[in-house]
Amino acid sequence: MLKRSLRRGALVGGVLVFIALIGAPAAFAREPVVRGVVTLSQLLLAIGALLAGSGAAPATRTRSTGAVVAAGAIAGAVCMLLLALLALLVSAVDLRQVLVNATPQLVDELTLGRGVVTGSTVLVVLGTVLGALGGWSTRLPAAISRSAVLAGAAVVVVGVLRDKGLAIAEAVALGVAVWAVAYGRSRWGSALATRYQRVQRRNSTMVSIVVWIAGLFILLGLPSILGTYGTSVLDLVGLYVLMGLGLNIVVGYAGLLDLGYVAFFTIGAYVTGLLTSPAASTQLGLSFWIAWPLAMVAAAGAGALLGIPVLRMRGDYLAIVTLGFGEIIRILVLSDTFKSVLGGAQGIIEIPGPSIGSFTMMRPQHFYYLILIGVMIVVFVSRRISDSRVGRAWMAIREDEDVAEATGVNLVKYKLLAFAMGASFSGIGGAIFASWVHSVFPNSFTLLVSINILSLVIVGGIGSIPGVILGAFFLVGLPEVLRSFADFRMITFGALLVAMMIARPEGLWPAKSRRRELHLEVAE
Amino acid sequence: MATLEVQGIHSFYGNIEALKGVSLCVNDGEIVTLIGANGAGKSTTLNTICGLVRPRQGTISLDGEVISGLPAHQVVARGVSQAPEGRRIFSRLRVFDNLEMGAFLRKDKDGIASDMERVFELFPRLGERRDQVGGTLSGGEQQMLAIGRALMARPRILLLDEPSMGLAPLLVQEIFSIVQIINAEGTTILLVEQNAHMALSVASRAYVLQSGSVVLEGTSAEVAGNPEVKRAYLGEG
Numbered sequence: 019m020l021k022r023s024l025r026r027g028a029l030v031g032g033v034l035v036f037i038a039l040i041g042a043p044a045a046f047a048r049e050p051v052v053r054g055v056v057t058l059s060q061l062l063l064a065i066g067a068l069l070a071g072s073g074a075a076p077a078t079r080t081r082s083t084g085a086v087v088a089a090g091a092i093a094g095a096v097c098m099l100l101l102a103l104l105a106l107l108v109s110a111v112d113l114r115q116v117l118v119n120a121t122p123q124l125v126d127e128l129t130l131g132r133g134v135v136t137g138s139t140v141l142v143v144l145g146t147v148l149g150a151l152g153g154w155s156t157r158l159p160a161a162i163s164r165s166a167v168l169a170g171a172a173v174v175v176v177g178v179l180r181d182k183g184l185a186i187a188e189a190v191a192l193g194v195a196v197w198a199v200a201y202g203r204s205r206w207g208s209a210l211a212t213r214y215q216r217v218q219r220r221n222s223t224m225v226s227i228v229v230w231i232a233g234l235f236i237l238l239g240l241p242s243i244l245g246t247y248g249t250s251v252l253d254l255v256g257l258y259v260l261m262g263l264g265l266n267i268v269v270g271y272a273g274l275l276d277l278g279y280v281a282f283f284t285i286g287a288y289v290t291g292l293l294t295s296p297a298a299s300t301q302l303g304l305s306f307w308i309a310w311p312l313a314m315v316a317a318a319g320a321g322a323l324l325g326i327p328v329l330r331m332r333g334d335y336l337a338i339v340t341l342g343f344g345e346i347i348r349i350l351v352l353s354d355t356f357k358s359v360l361g362g363a364q365g366i367i368e369i370p371g372p373s374i375g376s377f378t379m380m381r382p383q384h385f386y387y388l389i390l391i392g393v394m395i396v397v398f399v400s401r402r403i404s405d406s407r408v409g410r411a412w413m414a415i416r417e418d419e420d421v422a423e424a425t426g427v428n429l430v431k432y433k434l435l436a437f438a439m440g441a442s443f444s445g446i447g448g449a450i451f452a453s454w455v456h457s458v459f460p461n462s463f464t465l466l467v468s469i470n471i472l473s474l475v476i477v478g479g480i481g482s483i484p485g486v487i488l489g490a491f492f493l494v495g496l497p498e499v500l501r502s503f504a505d506f507r508m509i510t511f512g513a514l515l516v517a518m519m520i521a522r523p524e525g526l527w528p529a530k531s532r533r534r535e536l537h538l539e540v541a542e
Numbered sequence: 543m544a545t546l547e548v549q550g551i552h553s554f555y556g557n558i559e560a561l562k563g564v565s566l567c568v569n570d571g572e573i574v575t576l577i578g579a580n581g582a583g584k585s586t587t588l589n590t591i592c593g594l595v596r597p598r599q600g601t602i603s604l605d606g607e608v609i610s611g612l613p614a615h616q617v618v619a620r621g622v623s624q625a626p627e628g629r630r631i632f633s634r635l636r637v638f639d640n641l642e643m644g645a646f647l648r649k650d651k652d653g654i655a656s657d658m659e660r661v662f663e664l665f666p667r668l669g670e671r672r673d674q675v676g677g678t679l680s681g682g683e684q685q686m687l688a689i690g691r692a693l694m695a696r697p698r699i700l701l702l703d704e705p706s707m708g709l710a711p712l713l714v715q716e717i718f719s720i721v722q723i724i725n726a727e728g729t730t731i732l733l734v735e736q737n738a739h740m741a742l743s744v745a746s747r748a749y750v751l752q753s754g755s756v757v758l759e760g761t762s763a764e765v766a767g768n769p770e771v772k773r774a775y776l777g778e779g
Contacts, residue, residue, distance in 0.1 A: 407646075414643050417632040424592055424626065426618035426647035426695065 023074040023089045027096025027149070030070035034063065034097065035104050041119035042506050043127040051177030052189040058178060059127055063101065067145045070097040071152025086153045094149015095142055101128055102138035109134045165200035172196040179499060237390060241383040250382035251498040253454065256389035257447050258494045262474050262486040263396050264443025269472065270481035270529070271404060272436035273416025274328075275337040278344025280467040281324070282317040282441035284460075286448020288351060289313040291366035291458045292359075298366045299359045306372035310449040317445025318438040320347075325437035329430060332419070344468050352460040365459035369452050385454045392450060396443050400483050403439070412436055470494070477518060479525025488526040492518075543606050545570045545730045546591070546622075546699050551600030551610070553583075553590045560586040562754040563600065568699060568732050573725050575733040575741040575762070577775060578751035584734040585627050587751070588701045591732075592624050593617035604698060619647050621698030625688040625705065627734075633677030637668055640676050640687055644694030654694070661690040664720055682713040689720075699730045706737045718744050738775035742766045750775070 037043070046059035056064075071090030105128040107113070113120040129137020155163050173193045177184045184192065203210075217225060241249040261283060268276045292300050293309040328339050351360045360366070371379040372388065379385055403409050411432045414422035423429050452458050470493060478489020496514070500507045518526075544567035553561040561583050568574045578584050589595040591602055593614035602610035609617050623644070632640050641661060645654045662669030665686040671679060676687060685705055692700055702721065706714040718740055725731050725744075735741035742748055748765040750758040758765060765771055772778040 410639070410643060411646065413635060413639075414632060414646070417634055418630050420594060421626060421630045421632070422643075423614040424594060424618065424624050425643050425691065426615045428613070428615045 019085070019089055020092065023092040024096055026074040027070045027093035028100065030066050030073070030093070031097035031100030034066045035100055037062065038101065038104060038124060038128065039117050039119055040506075040509070041124075044119065044121065044123050045506060047123075047127050049178060050183030051174055053183040053185055055186060055189075058174075060130065061174060063098070063128075063141075064144075064148055067094040067097055067148035068152040068155075070094050070145075071149030071154075072156050073152075074149070075153045075156040083154065083157050086157055087150045088153070090153015090156075091146045091150035094145040094147070094152065096145075097149065098142045098145025101145075102141050105129050105134060105138055105141075161201055161204040165197045165204060168200045169193045169197035175499075238387075241386045246382055249386050251495060253382050253385050253389055254498070255490050255494045256386070256393050257451055257454075258471065258474060258490040259393050259487050260389070260396055260447040260450075261444045261471050262478070262490050263393075263400050263483065264440040264447070265471050266440075266475050266481065266483070266486050267400065267403070267412075267443070268436050268440035269475060270486075271409060271416065272412040272433065274433065274436060275333065275340070276437075276440070277337045277341035277465075277468055277472065278324075278347075279340070279440070279444060279471055280463050280465065281344045281347040282321055282444035283448040283451070283467065284347050284351060284463040285320050285441075286313040286317045286445030287452040287458045287463070288360060288366070288448075289316045289445075290449040290452040291369050294453065295366050295369045297368035299361070303370075306370070306449070306453050309453075310446060313449035314442045314445040317448065318442035321437040321439075321441025322434045324441075325434040329433055341465070341468075344465060348460055348463050348465075351463075363460060365457055366452075367457040369456045369458065371453050371456065379453075382454075385450065389450060392446055396446070397483055397487075404481075404483075408432065408435065473515075477515070477525060479528035482525065482527050482529035485525050485527035485529065492526065544568060545572075545605060546732065547601075547603045547606075548587070548591065549601050549603075551587075551590055551597040551602065553586055553595050553597050555586075555595075560754055561590065561597070564751070564754070564756055565600075566749050566756065566759070568730055570730055571725070571728065572747065573721070573731045573733060573745045575735055575745035575748045576751055577735055577738040577741055577748060577765075579774070580736065581753075582751040583754040584736075584751055585703055586754075588624060588703050588732070588734055591617075591701060592622060615647070618695055621695075622701065623692040623695040623697035623699075624701040625685075625692040625703060627703035628707065629681070629684040629688045631676040631679075631684050631687050631691065634675060636673050636675055637679070637687060638672045640691050641668075641694050644691035645696075647695065653696070657694055657696060661693055664693075664723065665690055682709050682717070685709060685713075685717060686720075689717075689724075693724065693729070697729065699732060700724070702731060702733045704734060704736060706735060706740055714740060738771070742776075 043059035043062070046062060047057050049058040050056070051058055051061055070093040074089040074093035075086045105125045108120045109122070109125045125134065128141065130140060131137070132140055155166070158166075170193065173184065173189050173196075176192060177189065240252060244252060261279070264282070265276065265279050268274050268279070290306070290309045290313045292298050293302050293304045293312060294306055296303040324340065324343050328336050331339060350356060351365075352363060354362060356362075371384070373379065379388065411422070411427045414425065414427055415429065415432060415436075419429065451462075455462075474489035474493040475486055476489075477492055478487070479485025497507060497511050500510055546568040548564060548566045550563045550565050551561055552559060552563055564583065564587055566574070566576070566587075576584050576587060586595060590597050590610075593609070593612050593616070597610055600610065601608050604620055604622060607620065609620055609622070612620070632643060635643070638658075641658055642654070645657065648654055662672070665683075667683055668686055668690055671683065676684065679687060689700075689702065689705065692702075705717050705721065709717065714737065721731065721733070722744055733741055733745060742762045742765060745762050748760065748762050749756050750765060750771060758768060758771065760768075766776065
């Protein structure tokens with residue numbers, strides 16, 4: 019047991035040392051979470067100690083509470099001891115030649131600004147206390163500790179989001195509120211859900227109408243709550259929802275792995291640019307309202323066209339070919355050959371915003387409503403189609419292509435339909451994107467976009483509509499929110515992604531069939 | 543006129559000739575079995591009939607209409623349906639959805655509903671598990687589901703590929719007795735089996751396949767009486 023504590027403490031301590039040496043504490047020190055009480059970097063250390071402590075506790079309940087607390091305390095102490103040693107080392111030896119972040123400021127941050135000796139002692143003492151607390155927390159009922167984690171996370175997220183952090187009272191109020199709600203949910207949630215279902219069953223239309231109207235009001239009101247910056251983040255999330263739902267048809271419903279999905283987004287955007295921009299080579303200057311259906315059709319056509327050569331391909335082969343297709347489209351629009359038409363690296367500029375009468379959409383808030391309508395239509399279509407004959411044919415293809423064919427599914431027809439439909443959603447997204455940013459450049463359409471869309475589908479839950487929406491918020495919204503982490507945005511994001519896929523491999527909001535599949539694995 | 547007539551089909555996997563001129567026929571209302579060792583070409587014959595494998599030579603006709611060369615989904619539409627080898631059911635879909643997929647090409651809702659009831663009568667255990675996911679069923683239940691799914695297409699001829707594979711003897715008995723019931727109700731059946739003993743006991747006629755060619759054919763009694771068959775497939779003498 020001592021070994022386990024030492025190992026766990028050393029592991030977390032090592033991670034913290036690494037984080038310290040890449041310079042995060044100094045950057046996070048500017049980020050107060052609770053004003054005048056704790057900064058993000060201090061919080062990071064505290065969370066480390068807590069994690070070390072709770073990890074040191076053995077999973078079985080055979081040990082006494084005292085032993086668990088002791089194990090946690092040792093792990094926490096070891097963890098902080100490593101950081102204290104780091105602080106000592108950095109203050110004694112100038113390592114900046116090798117490790118640019120080993121600065122006096124780091125020492126200051128690690129020792130909580132109390133000088134090396136006192137600070138290190140305080141650090142280790144705090145680590146011991148927090149580690150013990152972490153160990154003790156494993157003996158609490160799961161409902162309590164899990165809600166506490168959630169409450170802590172809420173305080174951190176809101177604190178980071180607020181420019182100057184939360185006031186103490188605010189932090190306490192928020193933490194208690196979230197804890198109460200989360201605890202209440204886990205304690206009485208299922209009872210409440212059944213009661214809600216009973217009410218819903220009794221007058222189902224009334225309840226669902228109320229829920230829908232409330233939801234609609236929230237959606238309509240969001241831009242005025244969030245302001246310009248928040249709304250433009252929301253717009254981006256919305257565009258990714260559009261594309262995610264399109265890819266969800268291809269990957270989630272029909273099970274065809276498409277890694278070049280950005281191609282259809284590109285086509286939608288460029289078609290819109292060519293048709294609407296007076297500066298484009300075509301000089302058509304058509305209205306957005308004429309351009310978007312054409313962009314959609316062009317993307318759908320390209321989808322079907324891509325589908326033809328890959329009809330007989332499966333799995334990895336399909337992924338590679340579609341990956342290539344995505345790159346081909348990007349390189350084509352970048353190429354000198356088509357420079358006279360598509361503008362090469364200069365792209366197409368002066369794409370007007372959509373206008374209704376004399377009103378032209380300019381601000382993110384205007385586009386929000388356009389994107390919202392698009393998302394609602396696409397959600398509706400996705401839902402209807404997944405319950406239809408077509409949806410069933412796709413599911414059969416996903417499960418077993420040969421058997422699907424042997425039960426009468428026309429593979430050619432349904433695969434092409436999946437590619438075309440998926441692409442058309444992305445085409446709409448591209449059209450809105452082009453008119454929103456008023457320009458298209460080849461560099462906006464990199465492989466990274468395809469990967470992002472695929473990731474959001476997977477993180478959200480393959481084949482699940484609410485999952486895709488949540489996934490878009492998580493993957494697109496979160497990096498925006500994490501901007502205050504500055505240079506550490508991507509590493510934080512990556513860590514969160516890894517943590518999430520360990521905690522919930524089936525996605526945030528998995529589709530029913532995926533949930534069943536996981537149950538299946540448990541049963542076996 | 544035979545319900546199903548296969549005439550001299552040659553099928554290839556790449557350059558390997560899996561079927562070297564197989565001919566057989568199944569008359570209306572019969573159970574005909576195709577027996578043979580592993581790799582003799584039994585499943586290939588069925589897959590060629592289904593349209594999953596295209597024959598390079600030869601013709602297959604159903605009620606006099608040539609179906610060879612048609613894609614698989616059109617062959618199903620003409621009334622050939624298969625319970626594939628290894629019970630390839632849709633393991634993430636529920637029993638109910640699996641059966642519904644079997645009737646994918648049919649539009650008659652009432653007919654589908656009554657056929658589904660009929661499948662649940664034949665296989666009561668499927669009825670009890672209609673909302674369970676295919677993958678959670680036992681091997682025997684999966685085989686029942688595969689047969690039930692094939693029946694949902696209301697086929698002219700039902701192709702069964704190794705229904706006894708990997709099942710306990712008691713379950714094999716049960717499956718075969720249900721196969722006989724299905725046949726008695728008017729469905730023509732072509733049965734591919736390695737378990738020659740079981741197959742010959744339910745079939746009226748049999749073909750023996752060896753290395754892609756039919757080496758023996760006749761009534762089940764004749765085939766079962768053949769000394770070579772006795773030695774190689776029935777484990778006697």
